[in-house]
Amino acid sequence: MAVFYAVLLLVLATIVANTVYPYFPIIPQAFYQIFAGALLSLVPLYHHFVLEPEVFMLLIIAPLMFYDGRNANAKELRENLGSVFSMAVLLAILTVVLMGYLSHAMLATMPLALAFALAAIVTPTDAVAVSSITTNMAVPERVMGMLERESLFNDASGLVAFSLALTAFTTGEFSLGNGIKHFLIVFFGGLLIGLILGLVAVWTRLYLVRTGKDSTSVIVPFDVLIPFLIYLAAEHLGLSGILAVVAAGLIYSLSNNQLRLSSTQLQLVSRSTWRILTSILNGFVFVLLGVSLPTVWVNIQQDHTKSIPTYVLLAVILYVVMLALRYLWIRFDWALIHSKPAERRENALIGALSGVHGTITLAMAFSLPLTLHGSTFPLRNSMIFIAAVVIILSLLVPTLLLPFILPTKQLPVDPAEALQERKALVAYATDRLVQENPDYPEQAQKVVEILNSQAMTERPDRRKVQELLQQATQIEVETVQKLADDGVISSGFANRYVRMLVLKSRMSNNNPFTNLILWLRFVGHRISHSFGRHGRRKRRIAQQQQRLQRHPVSPEQQRLIQQRLQQEQAAPHHGRHKRDPQADKQRRESFLKIEQDVYNNVIAFLTDVSSIENQAEVNSVRNYYNARHRRFMSQETTDQQNELFIQAFQHEYTYIRQKRSAQELSPAMAEELYQQVSTDQMLYMQEIAGEN
Structure with missing residues (x-):
């Protein structure tokens, strides 16, 4: 050994x-x-x-x-x-x-x-x-x-x-x-x-x-x-x-x-x-x-x-x-x-x-x-x-x-210039892809994410990423408020979702020590809430009985109230209440509706503000929302996504031909870009073949 x-x-x-x-x-x-x-x-x-x-x-x-x-x-x-x-x-x-x-x-x-x-x-x-x-x-x-x-x-x-x-x-x-x-x-x-x-x-x-x-x-x-x-x-x-x-x-x-x-x-x-x-x-x-x-x-x-x-x-x-x-x-x-x-x-x-x-x-x-x-x-x-x-x-x-x-070696293609052209090529292909496929936003964004990851080499600026995240969070809040105003979701559910966003925003802007304190406070609140549930229930029943004595009601109303109090007293003292499947389904539908609208609005915002200069930062935020959306929506690779990849590669080839025809690219630069796109396409097609 x-x-x-x-x-x-x-x-x-x-x-x-x-x-x-x-x-x-x-x-x-x-x-x-x-x-x-x-x-x-x-x-x-x-x-x-x-x-x-x-x-x-x-x-x-x-x-x-x-x-x-x-x-x-x-x-x-x-x-x-x-x-x-x-x-x-x-x-x-x-x-x-x-x-x-x-x-x-x-x-x-x-x-x-x-x-x-x-x-x-x-x-x-x-x-x-x-x-x-x-x-x-x-x-x-x-x-x-x-x-x-x-x-x-x-x-x-x-x-x-x-x-x-x-x-x-x-x-x-x-x-x-x-x-x-x-x-x-x-x-x-x-x-x-x-x-x-x-x-x-x-x-x-x-x-x-x-x-x-x-x-x-x-x-x-x-x-x-x-x-x-x-x-x-x-x-x-x-x-x-x-x-x-x-x-x-x-x-x-x-x-x-x-x-x-x-x-x-x-x-x-x-x-x-x-x-x-x-x-x-x-x-x-x-x-x-x-x-x-x-x-x-x-x-x-x-x-x-x-x-x-x-x-x-x-x-x-x-x-x-x-x-x-x-x-x-x-x-x-x-x-x-x-x-x-x-x-x-x-x-x-x-x-x-x-x-x-x-x-x-x-x-x-x-x-x-x-x-x-x-x-x-x-x-x-x-x-x-x-x-x-x-x-x-x-x-x-x-x-x-x-x-x-010896003189310095003159490269046929300047690496910095090639990187900028690569970014421009990917930006052109992704823009065309999103515009031409409005019916498949999730699949299109998955393709955009992979193409951008292949073109990026530098680390994103953390301050700019935080600014984009704050703007995206504000879009989430506005989206949820609109859904509540339109009656699509309940105001209570909207308030809980907004409180979660505020907590997430605070944690993303604080240092790790502050985030740990916030997390411990949240966990402590949940624990105290669980252990104090029985005491709160007894106090609530006693208060309701006192109100009945102070404010008499009709015999029928009194019968219904007493029946509900008896059911609550008969409930188990430990463990969770029995969940209502219908209520769970409704909450799930509300959450998915929020997630879908939030995702569409945030991605539209990121597409509008994206440029060659801030591609690294935009991609970082886009990847976060793509990952979250896939986790909740359970999106998988589909034949449609494979077709979108082929479209994207064709758009990249089109970009090179157009720039070359306009003499905005040197022959060496065009050859370099062609080789990169061909390699990406070949590797992806082999991956598809391996999956099949």
């Missing part, structure tokens, strides 16, 4: 970090995740927490690499094979060799094989981390494409080199010829087994779709399991599991046209599942870094207190040398991205700074064995610490420098 709680807290910390990030997006998301992990390290459960390296690679890295391969553009990859080989193989191997000798030269206590393992750890780049840093920056297309393609395969190069270095260290034997042979077998063997198993997986998926077994409960778990199964199969054969899952992902990418033949709902669920899964796993890695750093720091201090400055210096030198190497490689176009001569210097600087190290680097650092021949693995904490410093530097430096080099 301890492992379960530990993983659960790590996931929760990831969620918290991802929640905070949108409020201050200027800081990369990875830093929030590292900080969340550092705070989590204060929990005693994590003081000596160690995640098994094999489990880490299988459960985290395999699905992440499969997802990257699945989303890669296979056509661009074929067209840029030379660039991929140059960056992901040649540059990666050169970096491992140079960094290995440099690390060994600076740390004489580190064996050469371990120095090469450290170099292999810090070599791979992470395109996802780059994207999080450059969210609002316009990275040149050639450079960004190069980074994405490079990160697919230099991970595998680093992992194979890492495996060779560890094997050489643990066995004490290394042959250059055997090393190259082993590299080629592991590298291309991993690709081959991944391609074969990827084809098998795609064929199996297509077979399930063709035979009608394409429900989300079958296909989505099948897709999620694929990277784990392929990784295990490749590792069992002694090949690169990472390259195998990348190759399988590329097969999925090449088969996109066939895979799209499944239902729209399945595609939406599958994409959403993978996005959520990979987002959590990417964050999980950095949270784990934050959790592990304090423990690593303490262990290093206990073993080699004076070595920490040396480790930090080595990490800085490794990062600077890799930065310079990447710059020269791209500057002289050895990266084969074919930049224009005037752009090479800038592209080289951007490409060098964007060589961010993240998930794979940390994964390999944590995958260092815990023990060797029964003893603690030498320098494990030191290597993790150096890798962590390199990761932090590679995140921090571009965060500080790239904003001065």
